[in-house]
Amino acid sequence: MFPAKVSLVAFLMGAALLASATTPVVTIQSPANGSVGSPVSYVASAASPGCSTGIAAMRIYTAPGVGAYTIDSNTLNTNINLPTGSYQTVVQAWDNCGGVGKTTVNITVSKINLAPPKFLYATEFVAGRIAEYVVNPLTGSISPTSQSSTWAHWGPVDIASDPGGYRLYVANQGSHDMNAYFINRNDGSLASVPGSPFAIAGVGERIVVHPSGHFIYVTSYHSGGTYDVNAFHVQSNGSLQVVPGSPFSGEGSPGLAALAMDPKGKYLFASASVPGNTGAVAAFIIDPISGAITPVAGSPFIIPNYPGCTESCSTQTSDVAVGPTGKYLYAVLPVEDAIAGFSIDPSTGALSSLPGSPYPEARFCNPLGYGCNSADTESIDPSGKFIYVANEELEALSIFTINPATGVPAYAGDDTVPCWQAGFTSSVTVNVDPSGTFLYSLGATTECGVAGTTAVLGLSINQGTGDLISVPGSPFANPDVHTTRNEEKAVVTR
Numbered sequence: 001m002f003p004a005k006v007s008l009v010a011f012l013m014g015a016a017l018l019a020s021a022t023t024p025v026v027t028i029q030s031p032a033n034g035s036v037g038s039p040v041s042y043v044a045s046a047a048s049p050g051c052s053t054g055i056a057a058m059r060i061y062t063a064p065g066v067g068a069y070t071i072d073s074n075t076l077n078t079n080i081n082l083p084t085g086s087y088q089t090v091v092q093a094w095d096n097c098g099g100v101g102k103t104t105v106n107i108t109v110s111k112i113n114l115a116p117p118k119f120l121y122a123t124e125f126v127a128g129r130i131a132e133y134v135v136n137p138l139t140g141s142i143s144p145t146s147q148s149s150t151w152a153h154w155g156p157v158d159i160a161s162d163p164g165g166y167r168l169y170v171a172n173q174g175s176h177d178m179n180a181y182f183i184n185r186n187d188g189s190l191a192s193v194p195g196s197p198f199a200i201a202g203v204g205e206r207i208v209v210h211p212s213g214h215f216i217y218v219t220s221y222h223s224g225g226t227y228d229v230n231a232f233h234v235q236s237n238g239s240l241q242v243v244p245g246s247p248f249s250g251e252g253s254p255g256l257a258a259l260a261m262d263p264k265g266k267y268l269f270a271s272a273s274v275p276g277n278t279g280a281v282a283a284f285i286i287d288p289i290s291g292a293i294t295p296v297a298g299s300p301f302i303i304p305n306y307p308g309c310t311e312s313c314s315t316q317t318s319d320v321a322v323g324p325t326g327k328y329l330y331a332v333l334p335v336e337d338a339i340a341g342f343s344i345d346p347s348t349g350a351l352s353s354l355p356g357s358p359y360p361e362a363r364f365c366n367p368l369g370y371g372c373n374s375a376d377t378e379s380i381d382p383s384g385k386f387i388y389v390a391n392e393e394l395e396a397l398s399i400f401t402i403n404p405a406t407g408v409p410a411y412a413g414d415d416t417v418p419c420w421q422a423g424f425t426s427s428v429t430v431n432v433d434p435s436g437t438f439l440y441s442l443g444a445t446t447e448c449g450v451a452g453t454t455a456v457l458g459l460s461i462n463q464g465t466g467d468l469i470s471v472p473g474s475p476f477a478n479p480d481v482h483t484t485r486n487e488e489k490a491v492v493t494r
Helices: 008-015
Strands: 025-030 032-038 040-047 053-064 066-071 073-078 085-095 100-112 117-124 127-134 142-151 155-159 167-172 177-183 190-192 203-209 215-221 226-236 241-242 260-261 269-273 278-286 293-295 319-322 328-331 336-344 350-353 377-381 387-392 396-402 408-417 423-432 438-447 450-461 467-472 490-493
Touching: 008 278, 025 085, 025 100, 040 053, 040 100, 066 073, 066 226, 066 450, 073 142, 073 450, 117 142, 117 155, 127 155, 155 203, 155 408, 155 490, 167 203, 177 203, 177 215, 203 260, 215 260, 260 319, 269 319, 278 328, 278 336, 319 377, 328 377, 336 377, 387 408, 387 423, 423 490
Parallel strands: 032 100, 377 423
Antiparallel strands: 025 040, 040 073, 053 066, 053 085, 085 100, 117 127, 117 490, 127 142, 155 167, 167 177, 177 190, 203 215, 215 226, 226 241, 260 269, 269 278, 278 293, 319 328, 328 336, 336 350, 377 387, 387 396, 396 408, 423 438, 438 450, 450 467
16 A cells, blocks of 8 residues: 655656646545645645656645645645745646646635644663654654753663653663653753652553643562552652552452553553453552552453464453543454453443454464564554554554444455565554644665665645655654664653
8 A cells, every 4th residue: 555656756747848738627625715624635636638657746735836745646635734824825736648637626714623643752671761852743754952862871661751742751661660741842852750650569551641731650569479559649840759658569460561541530541461361451540649550349350262262262452552532452462463442430430341342454463473564552543433453463454444423353464565665664653743644664774675774754634534655755764763672652742
């Protein structure tokens, strides 16, 4: 689904040499002339009746000479992040006979519905640093901040920001602690909060921030195989204070690692496994005053085996995520190459399996794990339409569409990188930006099996199908990311 690379500039230079009377006709379904909210949904198509070979490419211009999105297709369906103001936007098409056609749509952005991305931060495990990038909200391209990177501590493995994008938190494995930073909203640079780093019990694993921004939760494990949840209360000066009773044990849910929070901040969820290496999800109630957590009645909630499975079924989940409505939770099953789905009881936090769960990526993995994609992490777009899963072993990001009425996901394919295109492999993280326009992943570039350098991959999301195409300049090389097998993460802030 990644289109082969076509240089639009080269195409236009060649087309200029052709004499052609063809003129593509561009039809815009969305937006209509008038007032709109941002991100602005663009849905358009093009046809060229006089050109037998059809349309070569389409592009959205938000101002004269300002190209925001280009696709080698006769249709487009994407979001564009625009600040409030008036715009004379143009959707233009080129056919394969040298013809050019365009349609103008005049819009006034009167409100911001979803905040555009501002910064991207990625852990650098071996270097012990945090890479810092500024995100171009129009194109999705990234560039280093003036600070470029910041010292964390030993072995940073997971990273999260508060909902407003003012503070950043990093869990470290090697130094058994957590960093906390202030984010400079102007340039993305980081400055440590007073007292950082803060000690945690055991080896740091995963981290999540409460929607209020008042509490931070970090999972950690011990040499005996037990796991805890460390809880911190954010103070007025940005420093962190341990929540009374922390760290909190799994209460019969060993293997806690990945964390997720419902949008209202009532419940905390964690990946888990129970005796017999059976996959499960642990659920906790959050005290809104103290931040302390207590297990939900019935927790942990077992992930059912798929029919016919005889071994290695529903092993420990590698990631969990809650949809934007707070109604549904999804867990990644790496051995099965599948995701499990649950509905969340809004009154109790209890989980119930969705019909047909778990749901495979095309097919369930070989029970022994051979020849598998090794599904690892997931991210749900803020509209709740798509789930993206990063696969360690396959050069692809899997896409699931979500039924809005039932919450049931359906595998919709994957975006695979062809050999002849400078590609991407061993994706270890996946993050949809706050506006749902772009997706970013960490991994390694490759070309026809020859390994290149590690990098950040940036992709634009087709709002109709969930398909992905590269943003300008992607992949963005960084030799310090993806320096371990699966121990690095990234986050995109608004």
